[in-house]
Amino acid sequence: MSRYETFIEDGTIYVGSPDGPLEVGGLDTAIEVVGGPSWTITYSEDLKERHPEIDTSDEGLTVDVADMINAMTHSEQFVETLSAQPAEAAEDDISPRLGLFVGKLLENLDSGVA
Numbered sequence: 001m002s003r004y005e006t007f008i009e010d011g012t013i014y015v016g017s018p019d020g021p022l023e024v025g026g027l028d029t030a031i032e033v034v035g036g037p038s039w040t041i042t043y044s045e046d047l048k049e050r051h052p053e054i055d056t057s058d059e060g061l062t063v064d065v066a067d068m069i070n071a072m073t074h075s076e077q078f079v080e081t082l083s084a085q086p087a088e089a090a091e092d093d094i095s096p097r098l099g100l101f102v103g104k105l106l107e108n109l110d111s112g113v114a
Contacts, residue, residue, distance in 0.1 A: 003073040013069060013101065017079045023087060025098030031065050033094060033102045038062050039109045068109060078104070 004016035006024075013024040031037050040062045048056060074082070085097035094102070 002076050004076070004079050006069055006072040006074070008066060008070060013098075015074055015079055015082060015101070017083060018076070019083075022079065022083050024082065024101045025087070025095055027066060027069070029094055029098060030069065030102050030105065033098075034065055034106060034109065037065050039065055039068070041109070063109070065105075065109075069105060072105065072108060074104075 002018075006013065006015050007021075008014070008027050011027050013027055013030060014021040015024055016022070040060065041058050043054070043056045043059050048054065082097055082100055085095070085100055087095050087097045089095040089098070
């Protein structure tokens with residue numbers, strides 16, 4: 001099963017695809033949406049209680065959001081779904097494509113790096 005890498009070039013996020021690089025959106029916008037250029041990994045007490053087996057050794061670690069973006073890889077199914085989303089944003093909004101990507105980024109940031 002193929003995995004497609006993410007890369008940043010000239011302030012724009014791209015994801016590899018079978019048809020070549022797919023433009024996702026601006027890095028600055030993605031960083032703004034997640035709340036800044038760094039992210040501190042935390043786990044809620046509720047999560048720790050529900051899943052005592054979870055490795056929380058990375059709690060408190062602060063990571064660079066751009067580095068996390070560059071480390072992301074994606075399934076072919078996610079890339080197909082991403083490419084089907086409009087790349088243009090409505091007024092004062094982010095594009096559906098970038099929104100989907102940032103949602104996955106937040107999911108990755110929330111799950112930590114352990």
